[in-house]
Every structure is written in structure tokens, then in C-alpha cells.
Amino acid sequence: MIMLRSAFVFIGLLSVTLCAHAQDAPHYELHFDAQTQMLAVHLCLLQAHAKVEFAADAETEMHYLHDLQRSSDNGVEAGASAWSAEHWRPGECLSYNADLGAIASANEQDVGWHLGENLVTAPQLWLLRPDVQGNADAALRIALPAGWSISAPWHEQPAPPAVAALGKSVLFSIPNTPANWSAAVAIGHFDEERIELPGGVLRLTILHGADAEQRTKLRDWLAHVSRAVLSAYGRLPLADVQVLMIPVGQLGLASRAVAAVAPHAVHFGQSIRGQGNALELLVDPSRSAAEFDDDWVAVHELSHLMHPYLGDRGSWLAEGLATYYQNILRARAGLLTPAQAWDRLQEGFSRGEAQQGAGTLEQAAADMHRSHAFQRIYWSGAAYWLTVDRDLRHASGGKLSMELALSRFRDCCLPSYRQWQPEDFVAKLDGLLGVQTFSQRYREFSTMQQFPDWKKLYTELGIRIDGKRLTLDAAAVDAAAREAITAARPTPAAESR
Ligand SMILES: [Zn+2]
Helix, strand or coil, X not given: CHHHHHHHHHHHHHHHHHHHCCCCCCEEEEEEECCCCEEEEEEECCCCEEEEEEECCCXXXXXXXXXXXXXCCCCCEECCCCEEEEEECCCCEEEEEEEHXXXXXXXXXXXXXXXXXXXXXXXXXXXXXXXXXXXXXXXXXXXXXXXXXXXXXXXXXXXXXXXHCCCCEEEEEECCCCCCXXXXXXXXXXXXXXXXXXXXXXXXXXXXXXXXXXXXXXXXXXXXXXXXXXXXXXXXXXXXXEEEEEECCXXXXXXXXXXXXXXXXXXXXXXXXXXXXXXXXXXXXXXXXXXXXXXXXXXXXXXXXXXXXXXXXXXXXXXXXXXXXXXXXHHHCCCCCHHHHHHHHHHHHHHHHHCCCCCCHHHHHHCHHHHCCHHHHHHHXXXXXXXXXXXXXXXXXXXXXXXXXXXXXXXXXXXXXXXXXHHHHHXXXXXXXXXXXXXXXXXXXXXXXXXXXXXXXXXXXXXXXXXXXXXXXXXXXXXXXXXXXXXXXXXXXCEEC
């Protein structure tokens, strides 16, 4: 036993030594100039390298970066999509200026926006990555002018007192995520508010276009609906999440027109995973608190934090989880009655069933951005999770559930900064409960050519619909599972400061 352990220690040391040269974590120092809207970047590497390539994660737009130079006298060569530097010395730095103002002026998703005096930019466009970084996370420090703040998906680190005394300077570590994952960094005049919850914090920034009263309403709403997400397993799925709320009407004429034609509290939401985890919500601050509470988008996006990125092929599984939970978790938190939750699921299943498409569910999901079979994909996925949740409760007499598997998944595997194959995700959930339900149902659903038989499932759960009337039958075979699925959970109140 002891021999075995020392062998493992030896192998462990060896692998660290072998990796040391392949992974050179970059250190970034950033200074933002509010007048010119230029960001001066110094990127330093500790080790010597024969050659280093520096590229932005986004392939385009090398022209946003200017004045590249090295701290040694050696040169830096511009290529088609990257810069290269030979004979790199230990501790050497590359410096350049990034034109954040120009990036924000694009007013385009995944590039940037100007929102009043605030600049939102995709860091993939201006944070050059050295090819010697390997899997290491980067460290970054930014100095901001007085009155300016930053909101980023990166993880803030406690600043040493000496650094804090020098003025507004923030330290971060940057999770190493795939290059094509979206991210947004906001710099401007705002206060990032921390909504502290069991298991983590939501860092909320409301960007321009909401008055003080509306800001309070939006913050209270997020704190309120995040209780619904806690009703899954009592904790936020991730320790640290950036939340950007963008008031509708700030993104140009088109969004103002949409807001006028189709009034909603929440117009759009997305969960993005580049360089950390973030939610973006496009909101109409003029709508009432009751309309915000009635909206499902925030709970849907927060539910996406519970699973890793599953790729296009696994999008039905990911969207299904969020679509199922947007109704079920809101019932648990008292934002819907159980009957309302089952009714909304039923309406979704009916819409999904009406949208027939060619091919299997997996093929439709892999091709979603061309086929636009969103209803079929989202609601087939929701039927998968309802089926699995019912199966687990049924077979275990209520001891097992999908939230127990997801809670254990949080402990073993989140945050996850890489893509998972959907088969690996369901196999992991099975392993965490010692069952095969997730994988068996996965194989069944992913190959379905038709919409799943949700009416049979509803009959077994004791949910009857006569015309517009929905009744719940306590004598049905899976009535106990149905009641347990929507039963209220005790959830601690959110605190914000
Ligand atoms: Zn979604």
C-alpha cells in the first residue's frame, strides 16, 4: 500500500516536471484610459521560449490592437492571424494598445457595444493568448480611473493591502476555456452588486438605461428568482457568476422597435461560458415587478449553470434541462402553482409535438441553427428530464431524483471549462447514483424520430386535461413522484450587498 502510494507520488512529480515547460501562465497588467478609451496591455511570461505565437481567440480584427513591442530589443512579426516572437527571454513582456472604443462601436453581438458611457467588449478580441500557455489559467490585474468599474466573467482575487492602497486596481484569475466560447467584459460607471447565495455569488451589473428605482426592482427580482434555482439542491450550481442586465432599447433602433411591438419584461437571455460563467439578460426596466416574477427566462438561464457545455449534438439535453426546470423550480419556489407548472409543460409539449421535423432528435439538435426546430428540440428534452426524474423516483421509492444526481455532479465536476460529450455527461450522472436510467433514456430519446409520448407520461403522473381544465389525480401510479417533483423546498432568502 505504501509502495503504491510513493509510486503515485513519483509519477505525479514527473508529470509536473514534464508539463512545466509546456505551460507558461501569462500575467497581464492592464491600464484603461477613459479619455482615449484605449487599454494598455502588458503580457509577461516567466519562462524562456524559442518562439511564442500570440493570437486573439477571435480570428478576426487584428486591427483593434496597435503598437506591439517587446521589453527586449527583439522584434515581433505580424502574420495573417497572429504575431510571433523568437528568442523569448524569461520574464519578458509584450505590450500593446487595444482600442476598446472602436470594438464597442461595432454594436454587434460577440464584438462590443457602447451603452451610454459603458463599454462592453468581447475579451477574445483584445486579450492575446500565448501558444505556450497550455492548460494554465492566466492572472490579470487592471487599473481603472476613479469612478470606473469592471464586470468580467473572471474570478476576482483578494488584493494585497499594498496593491489596494495604490488606487482602483483589481486582480483576477482567468479560467482557461476553449477559444471560441463567448465572453463579455464591461468597463464603465456602474456598481457591481453581489447577491450572496448558499454555494455562490451572482455578481450583477445593470448597464445604463435604468433609474435608481428600476435598478432596485431588477436586483430584487434576480434575488427573488434565484431562490427558485436553489430549490433544485439548495446551492447555487457555481461559486461565481457574472450577470449582465442590458436594458432593452440601448442596443439601437431595432431593439426599441421590438420592445414597442412585443412588450415583455425579459426579451432575451443567454448563458455564456467563455473565461468563466456568465448570464446576459436583455430586460425592459419599465415593466412591473409582477411581470418580471412571471417571466421564465432568468430561471431557465440559471438552470443552465447546472450542466457543462454539451455541444450542438447535446443541445437537446441542455435545453431540455433548462426548459423542464424553468417550470418545475418556479413551482417549488411558489412562483407558479403545481397546476400552472404542469399546464405550461403541457403547452410546451403540444407545441413541440406540432413541430414535426425530419431525422432523429439528435440530428435535429445538431442542425438546430439551420432547422430552427426549437420547439421540438427544447420540449423533447424537457420530456426526457421529466421521464428520468419520474423513473428514478418510481424505482427508488422517492430516494433518488435528478436533483440528487445534479447535486453530486456539482461536487465532482463543476465548474467545467471544457466541452463534454452528452453520452459522458449522462454516464457520469448514472455513476453518481449507481443507476443506468440516464443513459438508457438518453439512447431512447436521442434516436427518436417522433415527439416523445408525453400523454402516457401525464396519465401515469395523474395529470388530466379536459379541454382547458387540468386536474391532478392522487390515485395515479406515479402521483407520489408528481407531488414530490413540485413540492415546496425550504430555501434561504437571498442577501444582497
Ligand atoms: Zn437555454
